[in-house]
Amino acid sequence: MAINYNSTPKHNWRLRFHLQVPTGNLTDPNGLCQLNGEYHFFHQYKPLWPAKGHGWGGWASRDLLTWEFVGGPIMPDMPLDKDGSYSGSAVIHDGALWCYYTGNVLAEGDYDYDFAGRDANELLSISPDGRTFGKKQLVLGNDGYPSYCSNHVRDPKVWKQGSSWHMLLGARTNSNRGCVLMYGSPDGLKWQLEGTATSTAKTPFGYMWECPNIARLNGREFLFVCPQGAPKRTTSLQNVHDAGYFPLAKGVVETLSGDQGLMDAAGPYACIDQDDFIELDYGFDFYAPQIFEDESGRTILLGWMGLPDIETQYENPTREWAGTFTMPRELSLNEAGRICQWPVHEMDALRREEIPFTAEAAAGATGGVGSARFDAFDLTDAVGASFRGGADIVIEDIAPDARGSLRLNGDLEFTLLESMAELVFTSPAGQFRCLRRMPLSALSAGRIRSLRVIVDSSTVEIYVNGGEVTLSSRWYPENIDLLRVSSTLQGSHRGWQMGSFTFLNCG
CATH class of the missing domain: 2.115.10.20 (Glycosyl hydrolase domain; family 43)
Structure with missing residues (x-):
């Protein structure tokens, strides 16, 4: 049965151009590869229904824009992985996917499962097409x-x-x-x-x-x-x-x-x-x-936009689904020898009409609502733009001594200070996320020259200086149909309305 991703978008924050499972959890990327022109993105997957345990879900695409959900092709269904088909990778060999992963087995008894009582079995399953998989083989166990x-x-x-x-x-x-x-x-x-x-x-x-x-x-x-x-x-x-x-x-x-x-x-x-x-x-x-x-020889990175063990820190309030990936990012080296992450060029095809930044469209006013500096807003010389949900925003030629902020609605603020940048939630859209700091010393240039900010219904990806540093975050704004962006950063601003992935069998 197909799942309508957009049935109640305000309440479940379904994403327009990021992958998400119909129901259950998506976590670590697994088995990323391309075979005969088709990309295969697997991931840790725990469906809500039918309950199958913790295994691999998967997606297939020929252009990174149109996606087919292939379900859970590797799931715990044998003694060697009965308590979980954990993360792994894929190698293209003899025209097939050789998928390696860790089979988790917990012994019955009074064990801590950290230092006793757990088998970590490295298993291999071969697939001709990323949809059907052969017999699971043990290639390495605890004795190795x-x-x-x-x-x-x-x-x-x-x-x-x-x-x-x-x-x-x-x-x-x-x-x-x-x-x-x-x-x-x-x-x-x-x-x-x-x-x-x-x-x-x-x-x-x-x-x-x-x-x-x-x-x-x-x-x-x-x-x-x-x-x-x-x-x-x-x-x-x-x-x-x-x-x-x-x-x-x-x-x-x-x-x-x-x-x-x-x-x-x-x-x-x-x-x-x-x-x-x-x-x-x-x-x-x-x-x-x-x-x-x-x-084609590109080195591509995919990250999980989530974290393990955060239950006591902040929340992800979506109901029947949880978890997503970053956009696929091509890796390169800059002149300083630092790895840069940048959305693969296919993502540019999601750009729709360009939305101009103007002074009249800047949202908010200069003033304060409290005693903390996070409660003060200075929108002098601000420019802004409004988007119908998703946006791709580029700010270039940022002045060397620039100070200022980029604000998304009244929810999230990226502020450039003298020696650091701060990402601050200013509303409950953060679901208990508060503050992250990025020292300018983390950049080879020692300052911010450019920003690219890609906003989806419940994700924000910020690429600094060509992706030498990124800031990836979930957010849960009350209104996902209107995005109002205001900026006091000194630089050239451009923005595009964003379209959506095509999900062939999920909505």
């Missing part, structure tokens, strides 16, 4: 992990490099240190440990490194991880869990292969300087990014 590992080993990232296969796994040690394990294989079926990595500091950089990944850009390689439990800071690592990357002087394989002890080692190989970690996103909702190369 070093003895210093806890029961938390997961999220296989598999790729081919020359004639060899490699697999990265995120792990947590028995002493609560996050690390990455690397395995090698001649055929994608038989795997042996060939390297590891953790931070060099005595104090662990988080207790778990989830969702490891690799990006190759301009001849350089970058190791991506999601460190859980990394110490929070005033202007960085502000979310409950974070995502970012380490630039490597050598390749991933060469770096991690420095581990001489392997299975006999007392702990993972300390070869990563945690001070080199570059945070990918400074918004409220970004986690578990996955990277793949499409058939």
Whole structure:
């Protein structure tokens, strides 16, 4: 049965140009790939009905604009993954998708399931088309992990490099240190440990490194991880869990292969300087990014616009569905050697008529409603524009000493200060989200030169300086049919009304 995504848009905040499941939860991207011209985006998926457990949902598209929901093709249905078909990746091999994922198995009894009672089975299932999948095969289990590992080993990232296969796994040690394990294989079926990595500091950089990944850009390689439990800071690592990357002087394989002890080692190989970690996103909702190369050679990133373990911090009030992805983002290196994220060019086709920014369209007035600086509004020399829901806003040539704000309705404000930018919710649209800071020192230029802000019914994506830094957040405005934008930033402003994805079988 088709689900009408727009049946009650004011109350369920259904998205126009982001993926969302008919019912249930969408979380980590999995198995991103392109086969014979068709893109396949899988993800962690827990449908509300019929209840099938925690597995993989999936989408298929030939143009990244028209999407078919393929349901839940990998779900927990056997002893090796009976408690969850967890995250993983896909490799195109012999004209098929080789999908690797972690099968979660919890033993019956009085266990903590962190250090005892859990099997983490790395499984393989092969699909000719991304819709039908073959028998699940065990390729690696608990007996193949070093003895210093806890029961938390997961999220296989598999790729081919020359004639060899490699697999990265995120792990947590028995002493609560996050690390990455690397395995090698001649055929994608038989795997042996060939390297590891953790931070060099005595104090662990988080207790778990989830969702490891690799990006190759301009001849350089970058190791991506999601460190859980990394110490929070005033202007960085502000979310409950974070995502970012380490630039490597050598390749991933060469770096991690420095581990001489392997299975006999007392702990993972300390070869990563945690001070080199570059945070990918400074918004409220970004986690578990996955990277793949499409058939044209583009390196594309997709992130989950959400976070695990936020139940005590803020909410997502949609009813029958939860979770979405960022827009697909192409990765590149700028002149400073920093990774930039930018919506793939296909997203430009969603732009409709251009809406001019004028002084007359600026919403609000200069004044204050309280004693805090967040309660003061200065709209002197402001320009504004109104959109019917979604918008793509570009501000360029921002003055070097510019100060000011970009406001979305009376709900969300991006403010440029002397040494930092702040993203602040000024209404209940944040659902208990309040403040995120981005230091200007996080930018290679030391200042903001340009902004691109893409707004959907319940998502906001901000791209700073060509995407060198992004801020991705969910928001839940009372009115999703009218978006009023006001800006006091000194620069050139343009904006476009945005259209919608086509969902073939979901509305």
